Amino acid sequence: MNAHPLDDPIGVALRTRHAHYALAEGAALRYPSDVAPFGSIPFDATDDDWASLATIAGADTIAMFVPSEFDVAHGWQTHLDLGLTQLTDDDVDTSGERLSDIVDLDETDVPEMLRLTALTRPGPFLPRTVEFGGYVGVIEGGRLMAMAGRRLSVPGWVEISAVCADPEVRGRGYARRLITEVARGIRRDGDRAFLHVAHGNPARGLYEAMGFVVRRDSKVVDVSPSGA
Structure with a gap:
Protein backbone atom coordinates (compact mmCIF):
# COMPACT_ATOMS: atom_id res chain seq x y z
CA MET A 1 0.00 0.00 0.00
CA LEU A 84 2.07 17.72 16.65
CA THR A 85 -1.44 17.08 15.44
CA GLN A 86 -2.07 17.19 11.70
CA LEU A 87 -5.53 18.31 10.58
CA THR A 88 -7.19 18.40 7.17
CA ASP A 89 -9.89 20.70 5.81
CA ASP A 90 -12.66 18.09 5.55
CA ASP A 91 -15.51 20.31 6.80
CA VAL A 92 -14.10 23.82 6.33
CA ASP A 93 -16.54 26.24 4.71
CA THR A 94 -14.75 28.35 2.09
CA SER A 95 -17.86 29.74 0.43
CA GLY A 96 -18.26 33.48 0.27
CA GLU A 97 -15.94 36.23 -0.87
CA ARG A 98 -12.76 37.80 0.45
CA LEU A 99 -13.37 40.51 3.02
CA SER A 100 -12.28 43.98 1.95
CA ASP A 101 -9.57 44.44 4.61
CA ILE A 102 -7.59 41.34 3.52
CA VAL A 103 -4.70 42.03 1.14
CA ASP A 104 -2.18 39.88 -0.72
CA LEU A 105 1.37 39.93 0.63
CA ASP A 106 4.60 39.58 -1.35
CA GLU A 107 8.35 40.16 -1.14
CA THR A 108 7.88 43.87 -0.47
CA ASP A 109 6.10 42.97 2.77
CA VAL A 110 8.88 40.71 4.10
CA PRO A 111 10.26 43.23 6.65
CA GLU A 112 6.80 43.54 8.24
CA MET A 113 6.24 39.79 8.02
CA LEU A 114 9.52 39.15 9.80
CA ARG A 115 8.62 41.72 12.45
CA LEU A 116 5.22 40.18 13.09
CA THR A 117 6.47 36.59 13.21
CA ALA A 118 9.31 37.57 15.54
CA LEU A 119 6.71 39.13 17.83
CA THR A 120 4.18 36.28 17.74
CA ARG A 121 6.34 33.19 16.99
CA PRO A 122 3.84 31.15 14.95
CA GLY A 123 6.67 28.94 13.70
CA PRO A 124 9.70 29.45 11.49
CA PHE A 125 9.47 32.30 9.01
CA LEU A 126 12.63 33.27 7.11
CA PRO A 127 13.53 35.91 4.51
CA ARG A 128 12.51 33.70 1.55
CA THR A 129 9.60 31.82 3.13
CA VAL A 130 7.26 34.21 1.32
CA GLU A 131 8.23 32.43 -1.92
CA PHE A 132 5.87 29.60 -0.97
CA GLY A 133 3.12 32.06 -1.89
CA GLY A 134 -0.50 32.55 -1.00
CA TYR A 135 0.21 34.93 1.89
CA VAL A 136 -2.56 37.29 2.93
CA GLY A 137 -2.82 39.77 5.77
CA VAL A 138 -4.41 42.78 7.36
CA ILE A 139 -2.49 46.07 7.39
CA GLU A 140 -3.39 48.99 9.63
CA GLY A 141 -1.50 52.27 9.65
CA GLY A 142 1.28 50.78 7.57
CA ARG A 143 1.79 47.88 10.01
CA LEU A 144 1.05 44.25 9.27
CA MET A 145 -1.31 43.22 12.07
CA ALA A 146 -2.22 39.66 11.07
CA MET A 147 -1.28 37.14 8.39
CA ALA A 148 -1.45 33.55 7.15
CA GLY A 149 -0.07 31.75 4.13
CA ARG A 150 1.08 28.56 2.47
CA ARG A 151 4.09 26.39 3.26
CA LEU A 152 4.58 22.71 2.34
CA SER A 153 3.01 21.68 -0.96
CA VAL A 154 2.58 18.08 -2.10
CA PRO A 155 0.40 16.65 -4.87
CA GLY A 156 -3.18 17.33 -3.84
CA TRP A 157 -2.41 19.15 -0.61
CA VAL A 158 -1.04 22.51 0.58
CA GLU A 159 -0.19 23.40 4.18
CA ILE A 160 -1.55 26.52 5.86
CA SER A 161 1.07 28.14 8.09
CA ALA A 162 2.33 31.37 9.68
CA VAL A 163 -1.09 32.11 11.17
CA CYS A 164 -0.53 34.99 13.58
CA ALA A 165 -1.96 38.27 14.84
CA ASP A 166 -0.42 41.19 16.69
CA PRO A 167 -1.51 41.18 20.35
CA GLU A 168 -3.12 44.57 19.73
CA VAL A 169 -5.75 42.99 17.44
CA ARG A 170 -6.33 39.60 19.01
CA GLY A 171 -10.00 38.85 19.53
CA ARG A 172 -11.10 40.42 16.26
CA GLY A 173 -11.37 37.10 14.40
CA TYR A 174 -8.50 37.75 12.00
CA ALA A 175 -7.08 34.21 12.31
CA ARG A 176 -10.35 32.57 11.25
CA ARG A 177 -10.83 34.99 8.37
CA LEU A 178 -7.28 34.65 7.07
CA ILE A 179 -7.25 30.86 7.37
CA THR A 180 -10.51 30.75 5.43
CA GLU A 181 -9.04 32.97 2.73
CA VAL A 182 -5.90 30.84 2.38
CA ALA A 183 -7.95 27.64 2.30
CA ARG A 184 -10.22 29.20 -0.32
CA GLY A 185 -7.23 29.93 -2.55
CA ILE A 186 -5.85 26.41 -2.09
CA ARG A 187 -9.17 24.88 -3.10
CA ARG A 188 -9.45 27.26 -6.03
CA ASP A 189 -6.12 25.86 -7.25
CA GLY A 190 -7.52 22.34 -7.10
CA ASP A 191 -5.89 21.19 -3.85
CA ARG A 192 -6.97 20.67 -0.27
CA ALA A 193 -5.60 22.35 2.83
CA PHE A 194 -3.93 20.87 5.88
CA LEU A 195 -2.11 22.28 8.88
CA HIS A 196 -0.19 21.32 11.99
CA VAL A 197 -0.74 22.42 15.58
CA ALA A 198 1.50 21.72 18.55
CA HIS A 199 0.10 19.59 21.33
CA GLY A 200 -1.39 21.86 23.97
CA ASN A 201 -1.81 24.83 21.64
CA PRO A 202 -5.32 26.28 22.22
CA ALA A 203 -5.49 27.20 18.53
CA ARG A 204 -6.54 23.60 17.89
CA GLY A 205 -9.98 24.49 19.23
CA LEU A 206 -10.35 27.19 16.56
CA TYR A 207 -9.21 24.86 13.80
CA GLU A 208 -11.65 22.14 14.80
CA ALA A 209 -14.47 24.68 15.16
CA MET A 210 -13.73 25.78 11.59
CA GLY A 211 -14.12 22.22 10.32
CA PHE A 212 -10.55 20.94 10.29
CA VAL A 213 -10.46 17.25 11.20
CA VAL A 214 -7.64 15.41 12.97
CA ARG A 215 -5.78 13.09 10.60
CA ARG A 216 -2.83 11.92 12.68
CA ASP A 217 -0.43 12.69 15.51
Missing part, protein backbone atom coordinates in the same frame (compact mmCIF):
# COMPACT_ATOMS: atom_id res chain seq x y z
CA ASN A 2 1.35 3.41 -0.97
CA ALA A 3 1.99 5.85 1.85
CA HIS A 4 -0.20 8.94 2.04
CA PRO A 5 1.70 12.09 0.96
CA LEU A 6 0.85 13.76 4.27
CA ASP A 7 2.68 11.04 6.21
CA ASP A 8 5.96 12.72 5.19
CA PRO A 9 4.96 16.12 3.81
CA ILE A 10 8.47 17.60 3.98
CA GLY A 11 10.10 14.76 2.09
CA VAL A 12 7.29 14.52 -0.46
CA ALA A 13 7.32 18.30 -1.04
CA LEU A 14 11.08 18.29 -1.64
CA ARG A 15 10.75 15.41 -4.10
CA THR A 16 7.81 16.92 -6.01
CA ARG A 17 6.47 20.47 -6.01
CA HIS A 18 9.41 21.93 -4.10
CA ALA A 19 12.10 19.89 -5.83
CA HIS A 20 13.63 23.10 -7.16
CA TYR A 21 14.51 24.02 -3.57
CA ALA A 22 15.93 20.64 -2.60
CA LEU A 23 19.47 20.28 -1.31
CA ALA A 24 20.09 16.54 -1.47
CA GLU A 25 22.65 14.00 -0.35
CA GLY A 26 21.75 10.33 -0.62
CA ALA A 27 18.25 9.93 0.80
CA ALA A 28 18.50 13.15 2.85
CA LEU A 29 16.83 16.37 1.72
CA ARG A 30 16.54 19.90 3.05
CA TYR A 31 15.43 23.40 2.09
CA PRO A 32 17.93 26.26 1.76
CA SER A 33 18.48 27.85 5.17
CA ASP A 34 16.89 31.17 4.16
CA VAL A 35 13.72 29.48 2.85
CA ALA A 36 12.77 27.01 5.60
CA PRO A 37 14.56 25.02 8.32
CA PHE A 38 12.98 21.73 7.23
CA GLY A 39 14.65 18.52 6.16
CA SER A 40 13.79 14.88 5.72
CA ILE A 41 15.34 11.43 5.97
CA PRO A 42 13.66 8.01 5.84
CA PHE A 43 11.78 7.23 9.03
CA ASP A 44 13.78 3.97 9.27
CA ALA A 45 16.99 5.93 8.71
CA THR A 46 20.31 4.09 8.52
CA ASP A 47 23.67 5.39 9.68
CA ASP A 48 24.34 6.38 6.08
CA ASP A 49 21.12 8.41 5.98
CA TRP A 50 22.13 10.30 9.13
CA ALA A 51 25.60 10.89 7.66
CA SER A 52 23.99 12.29 4.51
CA LEU A 53 21.82 14.61 6.58
CA ALA A 54 24.89 15.80 8.48
CA THR A 55 26.56 16.64 5.17
CA ILE A 56 23.76 18.92 4.02
CA ALA A 57 22.97 20.26 7.51
CA GLY A 58 26.41 21.72 8.12
CA ALA A 59 26.14 23.95 11.16
CA ASP A 60 22.37 24.41 10.80
CA THR A 61 19.60 22.96 12.92
CA ILE A 62 17.21 20.85 10.84
CA ALA A 63 13.51 20.50 11.69
CA MET A 64 11.77 17.28 10.69
CA PHE A 65 8.18 16.04 10.94
CA VAL A 66 8.50 12.43 12.07
CA PRO A 67 6.39 9.67 13.67
CA SER A 68 5.88 9.93 17.41
CA GLU A 69 8.10 6.89 18.00
CA PHE A 70 11.00 8.21 15.88
CA ASP A 71 14.40 8.15 17.62
CA VAL A 72 17.20 10.61 16.89
CA ALA A 73 20.53 8.91 16.18
CA HIS A 74 23.44 8.93 18.58
CA GLY A 75 25.78 11.78 17.80
CA TRP A 76 23.00 14.30 17.18
CA GLN A 77 21.73 17.03 19.47
CA THR A 78 17.97 17.36 19.90
CA HIS A 79 16.94 20.98 20.44
CA LEU A 80 13.18 20.37 20.26
CA ASP A 81 10.96 17.29 20.46
CA LEU A 82 7.35 18.47 20.30
CA GLY A 83 4.13 16.58 19.63
CA SER A 218 3.30 12.98 14.96
CA LYS A 219 6.05 15.24 16.24
CA VAL A 220 8.60 17.80 15.12
CA VAL A 221 12.24 17.41 16.10
CA ASP A 222 14.92 20.08 15.67
CA VAL A 223 18.32 18.40 15.45
CA SER A 224 21.89 19.21 14.60
CA PRO A 225 25.06 17.13 14.38
CA SER A 226 26.88 17.16 17.72
CA GLY A 227 29.67 19.69 17.58
CA ALA A 228 28.09 21.66 14.72
